[in-house]
Amino acid sequence: MADKEATATEEEPKVLTDLEKVGEPIVPRKKPNEIHPDELTGSIKIPKVQEGTAAGNKPYLCKSENMEKLGFPGDLREDWHDAAIAKMGDLLEKYKSLQVYMDICVKCGSCTDKCHYFIGTEDGKNMPVARAELFRKVYRKYFTTEGKILGKLAGAEKLDLELLGEWYSYFHQCSQCRRCSVFCPYGIDTAEISMAAREIMDHIGVGQKYTNDIIVKVHEVGNNLGMNPKALKATLESTEEDLEEETGKKIRLPLDEVGADVLMVTPSADFFASPHVESLLGYAKVFHQAGISWTFSSAASEAGNFGMFIGNYGQMQKVASRLTDAINEIKPKRLIVGECGHAWRIAYSFWNTLIGPFDSLDPNFKRPQHICEYTLDLVNRGAIKLDKSKNDHIIPTFHDSCNVARGARMGDKPGGQFTIPRDLIKASCNRYVEMDEETIMEKTFCCGGGGGLLTDDLLELRVKGAMPRMQAFSKVQESHGVNFLALICAICKAQFTKILPKYGVGMDVAGGVHQLVASAIDLGAKE
């Protein structure tokens, strides 16, 4: 046996580099078995403010090799302080919104109890205003007259290694979900402040492993998952076999078919993970039954775009440009986006500026369209039929994804991003239950894993940040027997599948909206 010879290499006490100091949690990260979620009572209690309870939450640092591949320094720059302040100046100049957010906060306190990470961790620095203050006090020191003269008296503070460590921790405890912004009387967007902070950190050599490794994978392999075209083709073929076995029909999952009417862009997790793949089966069945030609593309085998999470416009544009390649190659008439929250925000709100306009696409359709609006339109026109009774064992509720709810719209009417997924669920199921109104639609709580935090080194944060949603879910589970949490985001799906069991709820409760469509759709001959 190997155990006789094997020993873990003894750790010598080592001197941390400045970069390691920034990345090292002030209190050690908890191991998975040391993380104890709150009991589910059905109510969301606002905690008393504690100090430093979330200070152990820091994600792993990105290694120099991948930092350099993204054009960032591989180590903390020697001139990091001056470079950080200069970058802050650039961002204040470039994004006037950021300048405004720095100046207009009146400390009214409306946002303090609105963040799921504050409610879950109880750490005062996770109150949105306190998180933003980490940025603002540096801003005051270098960019305001009173801060330059009065220093701490004016709430100004020098950016030193300790404060940089706090930035690294607390700006990676914001999922950029923008719930706080809904309640801010001035509309301050804390997500944008988090993005700016991460951009400054990357610029001086302090990057986060999870997000940056994934962006490198997109550039090198083509998607977040790192699934190359050969593996993607084999996976789709295998899934086609499954579909045929299940339905007895040749339902296709086409790849790179030039001239297809619809180019479908979806998160790569849909090809690979459960329950994501169940929605993929749903898309395929819908296209099959609608009788439209469609295809995935290996050039654009990822809808997600983590460039947004790190606040880096160049990366965001480079990731998005893969879609331009796909459109040029496939020459589709329409562009449809699968179930992915932040991807839909980018598709709806940013694609046009990043890589648009999509002049080659058919102007009679939205460019792009969300899969939920596409499917619901087919249902409403009678082009496909859903048999609700097939889902009679399911009592669903819908979790609005933050980036869809607060960062985009859907369909032709205001609020379409709320009504369209709900209407589609109701078209697929006889029953439907809504969670507490303070936790849905524009007030929805993040799943706890958004914004580039869906990584196991932040597991404690993810468990605690999911608490408000888990409480709201447990309430309808108790009162109405809800047994399905319907989702339209790959991150939400992965997060809940992992987190539900920690709260004592089965992981199969989480699933996609098109998973419900897939089980209800009538695949018979069309009249």
Added chain:
Amino acid sequence: MGSFDIDGKTYETDDDGYLVDLNEWNEDVGKYIAELEGVDLTEAHWEVINFLRNYYSEYNIAPAIKILIKEMKKMFGPEKGNSAYLYDLYPAGPALQACKIAGLPKPTGCV
């Protein structure tokens, strides 16, 4: 980053204990990681590990869980080609735990 030694040779792992260089893997490395994971390797475990390594060498990525299940079914029959059987062998999840023991990188993304 971490590392462990077997027979005087040092093996580098990432922060989560996954082998950095999958070419360094051998059965002793698999056994060592399995022990850290609290998994007692039997013939049945090796069937999964060998499948994962073969798949990875062809496709440069671990198989989707559905493919793993289906291929196990084809090779060893329905009693081994199901999710419950795989979770029984690898309680922390076949995708994560079996990949780790097989020396493959941790699957990441929105999964």
